[in-house]
Amino acid sequence: MTNMIMRVEGARKAFGGLVAVNDVSFDLARGEILGLIGPNGSGKTTTMNLISGGLGMDRGRIELDGEVISGLPANRVARKGVARTFQLLRLIEDMTVTENVVVGMAFRPGQSWNAEMVAKSHDYLKIVGLEDKAGLDAAKLTYIDQKRLELARALAMEPKVLLLDEWLAGLNSTELLAGIEIIREISRLGTTIIMVEHVMSAIHSLCDRCVVMNAGAKIAEGTPGAVLTDPLVVEAYLGEPHHA
Amino acid sequence: MISRSPTPYVGILAVAGTLALLPLYASSYQLAFAIGLLNFAVLATAWGLFSGPTRYVSLASVVFFGIGSYTVAIVGEVMPWPAVLLVAALIGGAVALVVGLATLRLAGIYFVIFTFGLSEMVRQLVTWYEVNVTLSIGRYIFLDITQTQIFWQLLALLAIVMLGAVALQRSRLGFALRVIGGDETMARHFGLNPTFAKLALFVASSMIMALAGAIMAPRWTYIDPAIAFNITLSFQVVIMALLGGMHRIYGPMLGAILMTFLFEALSNHFPQAFSLMLGLVFIVIVYLLPNGIVGRLEEGLARTRRKPATASAKVGERT
Ligand SMILES: Nc1ncnc2c1ncn2[C@@H]1O[C@H](COP(=O)(O)OP(=O)(O)O)[C@@H](O)[C@H]1O
Ligand SMILES: [Mg+2]
Numbered sequence: 364m365t366n367m368i369m370r371v372e373g374a375r376k377a378f379g380g381l382v383a384v385n386d387v388s389f390d391l392a393r394g395e396i397l398g399l400i401g402p403n404g405s406g407k408t409t410t411m412n413l414i415s416g417g418l419g420m421d422r423g424r425i426e427l428d429g430e431v432i433s434g435l436p437a438n439r440v441a442r443k444g445v446a447r448t449f450q451l452l453r454l455i456e457d458m459t460v461t462e463n464v465v466v467g468m469a470f471r472p473g474q475s476w477n478a479e480m481v482a483k484s485h486d487y488l489k490i491v492g493l494e495d496k497a498g499l500d501a502a503k504l505t506y507i508d509q510k511r512l513e514l515a516r517a518l519a520m521e522p523k524v525l526l527l528d529e530w531l532a533g534l535n536s537t538e539l540l541a542g543i544e545i546i547r548e549i550s551r552l553g554t555t556i557i558m559v560e561h562v563m564s565a566i567h568s569l570c571d572r573c574v575v576m577n578a579g580a581k582i583a584e585g586t587p588g589a590v591l592t593d594p595l596v597v598e599a600y601l602g603e604p605h606h607a
Numbered sequence: 608m609i610s611r612s613p614t615p616y617v618g619i620l621a622v623a624g625t626l627a628l629l630p631l632y633a634s635s636y637q638l639a640f641a642i643g644l645l646n647f648a649v650l651a652t653a654w655g656l657f658s659g660p661t662r663y664v665s666l667a668s669v670v671f672f673g674i675g676s677y678t679v680a681i682v683g684e685v686m687p688w689p690a691v692l693l694v695a696a697l698i699g700g701a702v703a704l705v706v707g708l709a710t711l712r713l714a715g716i717y718f719v720i721f722t723f724g725l726s727e728m729v730r731q732l733v734t735w736y737e738v739n740v741t742l743s744i745g746r747y748i749f750l751d752i753t754q755t756q757i758f759w760q761l762l763a764l765l766a767i768v769m770l771g772a773v774a775l776q777r778s779r780l781g782f783a784l785r786v787i788g789g790d791e792t793m794a795r796h797f798g799l800n801p802t803f804a805k806l807a808l809f810v811a812s813s814m815i816m817a818l819a820g821a822i823m824a825p826r827w828t829y830i831d832p833a834i835a836f837n838i839t840l841s842f843q844v845v846i847m848a849l850l851g852g853m854h855r856i857y858g859p860m861l862g863a864i865l866m867t868f869l870f871e872a873l874s875n876h877f878p879q880a881f882s883l884m885l886g887l888v889f890i891v892i893v894y895l896l897p898n899g900i901v902g903r904l905e906e907g908l909a910r911t912r913r914k915p916a917t918a919s920a921k922v923g924e925r926t
Contacts, residue, residue, distance in 0.1 A: 415796055437795040447796055455789035462608060466786050469779055470798035476779040478609045520797065 368393040368555050369524055373423035374413050374433075376406075383409040385579035386423070391524065396546070396556045398566045398587065401576035402599055407559040408450055410576070411526050414557070415447045416440035428523065442472050446522035448513040450529050450559075456502035460493060461485075463501050463512055467519030487515040490552075491545055507538050511545075518549065525549065527558040531565050543568060563591070575599070608782060615773045623766035630755040638754050644867040645761040646823055650840075651847040651859035652768050653815035656775070657808045658845075659853035660784035663715050666841040667706065667722035670729050671699045671813040673835035675820025677733065680746040680830055688752070692821050699817025700810045707809040711802055723838070730836035737832065745831035752825040760822045765860075768815055772856045780804060839885075846885060849892050852899020861900060 369391035376384040384406045391397055399407050412418040414425055416437035425433040432440050446467070454463055464484035468474060488494040491511040496504065501512060510530060517525055531542045543565050550556055550569075560566050566573065566587050573590045575583040577599040583590045590596050630638055650668055658665055678695035686694070710721050737744050775781040783804045786794045791801050824830065843866070851862025866888065873884055896903050 417792070417796065436800075438798050438800045441796050441798040449793070453790050453793040455786060455793075458785070458789065465608065465782070466794075466797050469782060472798075476609070476782075481609065516797070 366392055370426045375422040376409055382579050387581045389574045395571040396550050396569050398570035398573040399559045400573055405576040406579040411528050415445055444523035446517040446520040447526035448517050448530050452509050454501040460499055461497045464515050464519045467516040487518045491515045525554050525556045529559050531562050619769045630758055642758050647863040648860045649765050649819045650844045651863040653812045654844050655848045655853045655859035657812040660788040661805050662788050664719045665722045667725050668844040669836055669840040670726050671816035672820035674699050675817035676824040676835045679821050679824035680748050683750050695817045695821035696814040700814040703810045703813030707806045711805045726838050730832045733832040747829055750825045846889055852901035855901045858899050858901040
């Protein structure tokens with residue numbers, strides 16, 4: 364089945380007595396945008412961490428292009444082609460915008476260390492609309508621009524699968540529209556995306572499919588239109604009206 | 608970040624070449640002083656090479672320095688000198704590899720404590736060995752190596768270390784270390800193996816320290832574990848590097864120069880005040896110079912000419 368790029372099978376992760384991810388399975392088709400949604404604390408970020416190798420799994424397996432990546436440390440998973448942004452931004456503030464993008468490029472397999480990386484970093488900055496700020500220190504950027512930079516750095520890895528953890532959160536309505544267009548463009552350029560998101564309009568307009576989590580378990584899966592009207596999902600969200 | 612400019616290399620070689628003439632003009636007292644200074648310049652620079660970017664504070668400098676000295680005491684008379692130096696560097700590197708593998712996954716605070724304990728442990732171990740196996744606590748070093756030769760060797764070592772530091776700063780490994788120093792967890796997610804990068808630098812830095820210890824050994828004629836593994840040296844190195852400032856390659860060297868002059872001046876007048884001074888300088892660093900003298904000078908410069916030059920300069924390089 365070459366159409367499938369990633370398979371998550373029976374993933375489980377407990378923190379002490381708390382089962383943050385409980386037997387979660389889903390497939391990811393090549394080129395699609397999969398929404399990972401659910402109330403706060405339902406285990407979305409933890410699932411992303413299991414995929415990227417930031418956390419080890421208790422049970423289950425994850426395959427990327429037919430290769431098992433679960434059990435590998437994060438640096439190996441990254442080199443196999445999984446890139447991510449962080450829910451709480453993790454830029455190197457005393458590095459320039461360009462240097463932060465080079466972080467994404469420099470440790471890819473087969474990448475040589477040369478000045479062309481600086482030129483190439485410009486291409487990624489352009490996708491996220493940050494090309495005019497290349498020489499600034501990351502600390503000097505506004506919040507939205509720092510989010511753009513996180514994304515550019517992840518793109519610089521030329522990943523097979525890109526994990527976005529609430530990348531659209533905290534944007535105002537104009538920024539949100541721009542953000543949605545950026546993600547659409549990245550998808551159009553051929554990257555498969557898993558995005559954790561609360562913003563319903565973004566989920567509706569971007570996601571091909573959604574996996575819904577609640578209290579660590581997958582409770583629904585399907586198109587955004589179908590899952591968001593699913594009574595089980597509605598109830599899960601109503602239990603936590605904050606983001607519904 | 609990435610630069611091929613030969614200027615720093617040429618500059619380092621030119622300065623070293625000029626300084627090499629010093630023994631022709633200096634008195635033996637001045638030469639001895641210069642040797643002490645060069646030794647600390649090498650140690651502080653080597654320390655900053657690893658600890659600057661990784662922010663791991665190592666108190667193990669004296670372990671590697673002492674290993675170098677002891678290597679000379681043990682094999683100095685049975686091998687040609689270059690081979691002795693090579694053995695010293697290799698033993699220092701091997702010990703660093705083992706220590707690094709055991710500790711570089713630890714958080715910074717545990718690393719400090721571990722390296723402190725290590726110095727004490729190695730000193731006790733060598734003492735035990737000497738007392739129980741060789742049946743004498745000290746060793747004599749009779750080698751036909753003059754002060755001038757020691758000076759030249761240290762100067763060459765310092766030049767090599769500085770050249771290496773510039774090359775490192777321009778390399779992928781140097782960049783990796785800056786990323787790790789910034790956010791190690793994030794670094795892993797971009798394909799970087801932090802343990803490997805830290806280990807590589809720790810081993811390189813330790814080999815340099817072992818070489819310095821080996822080169823310095825013939826000055827002493829007699830060493831015992833208390834002399835060779837005196838923890839004060841580790842503290843001096845840390846304080847010198849922090850005083851100078853570690854976000855520039857030449858910062859630790861600058862700190863070493865200042866402190867060596869300071870100690871020289873003070874120990875002539877207040878021979879008992881050494882530890883007190885070390886403590887005072889440390890307090891001054893923490894409260895007044897968190898980025899070292901170099902950091903303070905640069906802040907001052909930036910304030911006097913507020914120009915947008917910084918942004919473009921940073922894309923290029925930080926030497
Ligand atoms: N490192 C951790 N240690 C302990 N508990 C954690 C840790 N990370 C997450 N959790 C807990 O696991 C649950 C799921 O968290 P998370 O995956 O961040 O949820 P989401 O991203 O869906 O909001 C929460 O109850 C959270 O408190
Ligand atoms: Mg989350």
